[in-house]
Amino acid sequence: MKPVYIDAVGLAAPGLSCWGAARAVLAGEAMLKPEPLARYRPQLLAANERRRATHIIRLAFQAGEDAVLDKDIELNKLAAVFATSGGDLDIIDSLCRVFSGPDRAVSPTQFHNSVHNSAAGYWSIGTGSQAPSSSLCACNYTFAAGLLEAVMFATVEVMPTLLVVYNISAPPPMREKVPGNTPFSMALLLSPQKTERSCARLTLKLVTGVCDESEALSAELDPMRKDNPAAKAIPLLELLARKMSGSLMFNTTSQQFIEVNMMQC
């Protein structure tokens, strides 16, 4: 596949509350202090949309806004790929509780927020972008599938494309059925051509077979990588933070994987 370029990075996870603050931890220069994320206030949303935004929408916005705000990026020109495994598990739990009760009246806002593409919808409203946006899922392979889709989109449609991969943990009683305790969200702005903002060049190769997925360089970050499908991005973020080139591997299904070659630029 043709290479694409990383023009911006965003991050939101416990102890990694934004890309700027997380770089030292990802570079192995500072210890991880896994403090819970504070409730994020999306800056791109008007008051009424912000009020309706749920935890998962705020988490997706936190990484997305971290990547692109205050950088002179034309937000209304960006295409977007939003990738999450579980979607809004809080709302799914809440709706299912309502259906188990005597009165099945659900909140209309909760229902429209229940769709898998909720964050993508709010993002297009917030940025005013009428460019295409997709929302996808590949369960535990969601990070790799999202990266592949975003690279394909940027390459074929020749548009700057924002990838946001994000996942929250499930509330009880679903938590026993859905592994993962840590919220994690990351964003990459991918460009089909090199720009003055480009920090790295990504070349993807799809391979048949199963790989041993890339682990975190930092042993203290590896438990987080294993805990959340979105956090499989950590090894890629570490290379970016360390300004290193390298090759990474991520399974896209149980039968194929991608080799990701990253060159600093």
Place this chain on the structure above:
Amino acid sequence: MNPLQITNYTLLTALGAGVEANWQGLNAGESALHPCEFYDIADLHTWVGEVDGLDEVVIGREFSKFDCRNNRLALQGLKQDGFIGSVQQAKSRYGGDRVGVFIGTSTSGIHQTERAYLARQNEHAALPGWYHYEETQNTYSVAEFVRLYTGCEGVSVAISTACSSSAKVFASAYRAIHLGLCDAAIVGGVDSLCLTTLYGFDSLQLLSDEPCRPSDRFRNGISIGEAAGFALLQRFPEAGGFSLLGYGESSDAFHMSSPHPDGEGAYLAMQAALHSAGMEAEQIDYINLHGTATVANDLAEGVAVSRLFGNKTPCSSTKGWTGHTLGAAGIVEIVFSLLSLKHGLMPCSLNTQQVDSDIGINILMKSHSQPVKIVLSNSFGFGGNNVSLIIGETV
């Protein structure tokens, strides 16, 4: 774009099991909608397009963890119209790892989660042992089920952009084939009835209390349906048959559950589809509308269509037959559009009695038999996610 051959296709809706049964229903002009008796619902006065017999489907021991209404619907769909045979041919021709799987769904197997919660003795109890989250509730579960059942080992993803999901998969599969990641792809959509969408659309006051009446002066909302549909796309053209000729995608950037009143996003998607097909608006013979029968959708879509096509191009929504099958609507209406091409039929806007005078486009009040060469199909979803697809004869 380079056209993609549509090698085979199949469809399971309330109207019928298989392409022929759906064609018979479409040709007969008989709606498949019935008053809602789904599961234990007693307090919703609405009509649904429910697929019969799903409770009796046996999914097989090998896939027992995947057992839920949505995957049963997928299984029954895959077994029709020699679809598996066509997939096997593609696998032999290209290799199993060169055949991708792209499935659209809005709610996947959420009904299984609803049932698991209902099975609890009290609100603090654990979910039952028979509930398997990853294989039923997770949005990817239906794509993984299709992938494992067909033995396709290529690129695979579930796309979930609400009611445009199974139109979106065509664009995604095109990009993967174009870039050489695979040579063929199963694209499709599966969405099944559940409490979430029935009570959810009711909460938005978007459920009609009668069979839905797209573009009608007195339309008052949707009827929800369920469906599974699949198409096999291939890189290399074959003699005859039909192809995907163009696609267009856009966002409204307006509201989560209401369309842009001027149909701005719909206009951009249709314009992009024409551009990708290298076509002018005049070349489209028939438009299969998204046409949900909500007041806002049909008005906004009408504005967008008239701005791009004027008021001559024949248009209709086929949701009066099947109901709005949500995440499966894209594939349902592509298969209906393929039937239009194959049989030379432009279906009427079923259940429509008097067209809304504010919808200034050519809504077909009667089905027309005449040659159809190029069809444009619209699918729009919550979050303002729009897709238009163009299909026609393989050149």
